[in-house]
Structure formats: C-alpha cells, structure tokens
Amino acid sequence: MTQEEVYDFMGHLAIALYTSKIQINLSAQNAILADKEAEYASNRGLAKGVATAYKRWKEKDPGYPSRHSIHLRG
Numbered sequence: 001m002t003q004e005e006v007y008d009f010m011g012h013l014a015i016a017l018y019t020s021k022i023q024i025n026l027s028a029q030n031a032i033l034a035d036k037e038a039e040y041a042s043n044r045g046l047a048k049g050v051a052t053a054y055k056r057w058k059e060k061d062p063g064y065p066s067r068h069s070i071h072l073r074g
Contacts, residue, residue: 006038010053011060026050 001009013032017024024032026043029050033039040046 001036001038004056006033006036006049007053007056009033009036009038010050011057014053014057 010029010033013029026046030039030043030046033046040049
C-alpha cells in the first residue's frame with residue numbers, strides 16, 4: 001500500500017469503528033494495519049500516522065471532524 005492508501009484505509013476504518021461504537025487502542029489498529037502489510041514500527045509512529053490521516057481526511061471531507069469522532073486509546 002502507498003502511504004496515501006494507508007491514510008485512506010485509516011479514515012475508512014475510523015468511520016466504520018465509530019458508526020459501530022467500537023473503540024480500539026493503537027496496538028489493535030497497528031495489528032489491523034499489519035494484516036495489510038502497512039504496520040508502523042511503534043505506537044508513537046502510528047500516532048503520527050493517525051494524526052496525518054486525520055488531517056488528510058479533514059481536507060478531503062471538511063465535515064469529517066464534526067460528523068465523525070475518532071476514539072483511539074493509547
């Protein structure tokens with residue numbers, strides 16, 4: 001996956017989890033990304049990736065932050 005595809009995947013995952021009222025921690029998200037061969041080396045790196053994906057989705061869908069709230073526990 002390209003980095004852009006990873007960010008898109010994270011955004012879709014966040015929306016799916018939110019609409020199902022499911023919260024996951026960073027380790028669980030990294031395990032999901034590992035299945036896509038796109039895992040991060042550490043939770044710190046993943047946290048930066050999540051922040052970047054959030055910013056990307058905010059640009060892609062200006063209503064994103066208000067309609068969807070990402071709940072990740074560290």
